[in-house]
Amino acid sequence: MTQLTWLSLRWNDLFGTILSALGQLTNLSDIYLYGNHLSGTVPQSLCQLPKLTELWINCDTVTCPNGCECTCGADP
Amino acid sequence: MQQWRKQQLFALATVYYAFLGDSWPGSEKQHYLSSSVSECDWRGDDTLQAWDFTNQCDLDGRFTRLTLDYTDMAVIGATMPPEITLLSSLEGLLFGNNVGISGEMSDMLPTQLVDLSNLTRLTIWGSTFVAPSPITWG
Numbered sequence: 001m002t003q004l005t006w007l008s009l010r011w012n013d014l015f016g017t018i019l020s021a022l023g024q025l026t027n028l029s030d031i032y033l034y035g036n037h038l039s040g041t042v043p044q045s046l047c048q049l050p051k052l053t054e055l056w057i058n059c060d061t062v063t064c065p066n067g068c069e070c071t072c073g074a075d076p
Numbered sequence: 077m078q079q080w081r082k083q084q085l086f087a088l089a090t091v092y093y094a095f096l097g098d099s100w101p102g103s104e105k106q107h108y109l110s111s112s113v114s115e116c117d118w119r120g121d122d123t124l125q126a127w128d129f130t131n132q133c134d135l136d137g138r139f140t141r142l143t144l145d146y147t148d149m150a151v152i153g154a155t156m157p158p159e160i161t162l163l164s165s166l167e168g169l170l171f172g173n174n175v176g177i178s179g180e181m182s183d184m185l186p187t188q189l190v191d192l193s194n195l196t197r198l199t200i201w202g203s204t205f206v207a208p209s210p211i212t213w214g
Contacts, residue, residue, distance in 0.1 A: 001190045001192055001193070004195055007199075008198070008199040008201060009201070010201050012202070012203050012204065013204045035201075
């Protein structure tokens with residue numbers, strides 16, 4: 001699973017915080033987590049993924065740290 | 077029949093029954109578990125041609141993409157069978173729009189998924205989970 005480049009878990013009613021362990025999947029380039037009820041701050045481990053190009057979150061409930069490039073997705 | 081093919085058929089059958097395949101609408105069930113149609117064509121001639129909406133095999137007939145999408149399965153507490161990891165060539169896994177699927181995210185993403193070393197795309201959307209994703213990444 002360490003080859004994962006695309007992870008989309010949008011619109012699943014997920015809640016809680018985003019796991020920093022996602023940062024261990026170092027090939028991830030596209031992460032879509034919007035449309036859930038996630039909270040907290042995007043872990044730095046995700047922001048620092050070397051191949052990251054898309055990181056979509058609900059900006060109204062999840063904080064994007066300074067220097068981290070997030071895109072705001074909408075609720076369904 | 078080669079060992080990998082037996083395992084592939086077994087894995088697909090467990091997925092089918094885990095998600096109450098007998099209750100799927102015809103468009104989703106298309107040829108599933110048919111002995112006269114290659115498993116690569118189970119739901120293979122769907123009119124939806126987009127990347128995300130069909131199953132796919134490689135030239136040897138090994139499953140590379142498993143899709144259950146646009147179903148109306150209404151399965152409460154559905155659990156992804158760990159046998160899915162027998163599909164060792166799987167590159168893409170998509171479960172979408174499964175209206176009524178609810179349960180623990182850990183049940184939808186069994187720890188064994190970590191063993192799918194070729195998996196590059198994972199999508200689960202439009203489902204309802206009662207817990208955050210306690211995924212153990214290997």
